Amino acid sequence: MIIDDQIYDVIVIGSGAAGGTLVGALAGKGHRVLVLERGRQMSLQDQNVADVALLRMKERFHPQERWFGPDGDPFAPQTMYALGGNTKIWGAVLERMREKDFGPLPLQEGVSPDWELSYGDLAPYYDQAEALFRVHGRAGVDPTEPPRQRDYEYETRPVEPFLNELRSGLERQGCNPYELPLSWSDNHEDPSGDAELFGVAPAIADQQVQLRTNAVVRRLHVNPSGIEVRGVEACIDGQDWLFQSQFIVLAAGAINTPVILLRSGNQSHPRGLANGSDQVGRNLMKPQLTSILQLAAAANSGRYQRSFGVNDYYWGDKNVSFPLGHIQSCGGVLQDALFAESPPVLSLVAKLMPNFGLEELASRSVAWWAMSEVLPDAHNKVYLQGEQIRINYIANNREAHDRLVYRWIDTLQAVEADPLTHVVRTAPTHPRGEAPLSVMGYACGTCRMGSNPATSVVDLQGRSHELHNLYIADASVFPSCPSIGTGLTTIALSLRLAQHLESEF
Numbered sequence: 001m002i003i004d005d006q007i008y009d010v011i012v013i014g015s016g017a018a019g020g021t022l023v024g025a026l027a028g029k030g031h032r033v034l035v036l037e038r039g040r041q042m043s044l045q046d047q048n049v050a051d052v053a054l055l056r057m058k059e060r061f062h063p064q065e066r067w068f069g070p071d072g073d074p075f076a077p078q079t080m081y082a083l084g085g086n087t088k089i090w091g092a093v094l095e096r097m098r099e100k101d102f103g104p105l106p107l108q109e110g111v112s113p114d115w116e117l118s119y120g121d122l123a124p125y126y127d128q129a130e131a132l133f134r135v136h137g138r139a140g141v142d143p144t145e146p147p148r149q150r151d152y153e154y155e156t157r158p159v160e161p162f163l164n165e166l167r168s169g170l171e172r173q174g175c176n177p178y179e180l181p182l183s184w185s186d187n188h189e190d191p192s193g194d195a196e197l198f199g200v201a202p203a204i205a206d207q208q209v210q211l212r213t214n215a216v217v218r219r220l221h222v223n224p225s226g227i228e229v230r231g232v233e234a235c236i237d238g239q240d241w242l243f244q245s246q247f248i249v250l251a252a253g254a255i256n257t258p259v260i261l262l263r264s265g266n267q268s269h270p271r272g273l274a275n276g277s278d279q280v281g282r283n284l285m286k287p288q289l290t291s292i293l294q295l296a297a298a299a300n301s302g303r304y305q306r307s308f309g310v311n312d313y314y315w316g317d318k319n320v321s322f323p324l325g326h327i328q329s330c331g332g333v334l335q336d337a338l339f340a341e342s343p344p345v346l347s348l349v350a351k352l353m354p355n356f357g358l359e360e361l362a363s364r365s366v367a368w369w370a371m372s373e374v375l376p377d378a379h380n381k382v383y384l385q386g387e388q389i390r391i392n393y394i395a396n397n398r399e400a401h402d403r404l405v406y407r408w409i410d411t412l413q414a415v416e417a418d419p420l421t422h423v424v425r426t427a428p429t430h431p432r433g434e435a436p437l438s439v440m441g442y443a444c445g446t447c448r449m450g451s452n453p454a455t456s457v458v459d460l461q462g463r464s465h466e467l468h469n470l471y472i473a474d475a476s477v478f479p480s481c482p483s484i485g486t487g488l489t490t491i492a493l494s495l496r497l498a499q500h501l502e503s504e505f
């Protein structure tokens with residue numbers, strides 16, 4: 001093993017939404033920072049998903065490794081091991097959690113837990129996160145929107161003209177569609193914003209920041225008393241390395257962060273590092289995601305950004321007062337990496353339009369995502385069996401999600417029956433499909449934060465309850481799983497952690 005002779009101030013493991021943001025925030029302040037990222041820089045060609053034949057080439061966005069599902073069968077997770085992590089293929093919709101999302105929030109099947117942080121605690125970091133990721137949006141349209149100091153700095157992006165007509169059709173049904181806030185770079189070759197562009201790239205201009213790609217962190221080593229991380233072991237281009245630092249920040253995502261901790265078990269931490277509470281890897285959550293297709297009256301390009309959101313059922317509907325979830329336009333079916341994981345939906349459309357090829361079917365579709373929260377459950381977990389990554393996962397809160405799906409289909413039918421709406425057609429059915437287990441991009445909760453060391457892994461700053469120099473920055477720390485995307489909150493928490501670390505140096 002090669003022992004690196006430098007002692008860093010911070011080692012950041014992973015360069016996705018959390019890690020990329022953190023290193024960007026720490027750069028330029030005189031700290032010696034090392035970033036260890038298992039992936040490499042993606043080629044520009046692969047980065048611009050609008051130019052990739054996603055339905056046919058989705059393997060590009062899967063690592064080589066296999067994880068194992070509840071039935072013991074291997075599956076190929078959709079997760080991006082690259083500089084920028086999953087932000088390289090995300091939809092770039094960056095939304096704030098609503099005040100009530102910080103809980104405790106009663107759902108149909110139980111109470112979604114309290115974050116012990118309020119919206120007000122995160123609001124300043126949401127402001128910073130939106131500015132950093134150049135979020136283009138419009139405030140004051142979505143009735144569920146939480147309070148904010150000012151409108152977005154960047155105006156919303158123009159949408160495909162047919163979508164504006166669809167929006168008016170939805171408004172005639174009493175809906176309140178709003179422009180989804182999008183991270184946008186204005187770089188033609190890779191237009192959506194990501195953590196490499198807004199975090200890592202500016203950071204490595206600082207000579208104090210070192211980046212090692214193709215660096216798979218295997219385990220952390222602790223001092224003899226077991227209260228401090230002393231070394232980070234990584235395999236770089238087939239060679240084992242050991243790195244040392246004052247602080248260690250795990251930002252390897254909600255599956256790999258617990259995996260690193262579990263693999264790092266030793267005599268003083270027999271269940272895995274930082275796992276006295278036995279919560280490392282548990283409470284795995286990801287929002288229930290169902291794609292719903294509508295028949296377009298005319299072909300569209302199938303390649304455009306996500307556009308509108310609808311939160312009219314976020315807190316319930318006319319019959320129930322528990323949260324149902326969020327509706328989001330999928331964007332062009334041909335450039336939605338999540339949709340590419342659910343091809344069976346298109347085969348349902350094929351029945352409506354025989355003799356159409358895959359691309360033609362896609363371009364005749366208008367796609368929506370219905371997204372609903374799930375509750376943390378200790379049995380839903382990631383764990384290691386030998387070197388295999390095992391996932392036990394059964395979604396809960398399903399009835400609320402079904403209700404959201406049916407509510408939305410009712411709404412779509414009403415829009416289609418409206419003689420003033422010409423851009424969609426009445427169809428005998430609305431093909432739909434749930435995202436499979438392989439859709440892991442929104443995973444969270446596997447190292448949850450809280451003030452009680454008996455029930456959580458890190459404290460409210462993200463510091464391990466057991467190892468004073470170990471922090472977790474990524475989506476693992478979420479105590480609950482909001483119906484909207486996890487991205488902006490992950491970035492905001494990371495900015496908050498960067499500020500905390502400044503006070504610790």
Ligand SMILES: Cc1cc2nc3c(=O)[nH]c(=O)nc-3n(C[C@H](O)[C@H](O)[C@H](O)COP(=O)(O)OP(=O)(O)OC[C@H]3O[C@@H](n4cnc5c(N)ncnc54)[C@H](O)[C@@H]3O)c2cc1C
Pocket residue numbers: 013014015016017018019036037038039078079080081082083084085086087089090091092093094095215216217218251252253254256257260337338440441442473474475476484485486487488490
């Ligand atoms: C297709 C898709 C669409 C999405 N769309 C949206 C959206 O529109 N809006 C939204 O809010 N969210 C979206 N998400 C979710 C969003 O991408 C995640 O919430 C966010 O990226 C989580 O950030 P993270 O830092 O926890 O993990 P990641 O961004 O996944 O970063 C983890 C990083 O750690 C690296 N890593 C892992 N293991 C190791 C190791 N052992 N050693 C070194 N490095 C390691 C990985 O390579 C990666 O770079 C989407 C996700 C996907 C996959």
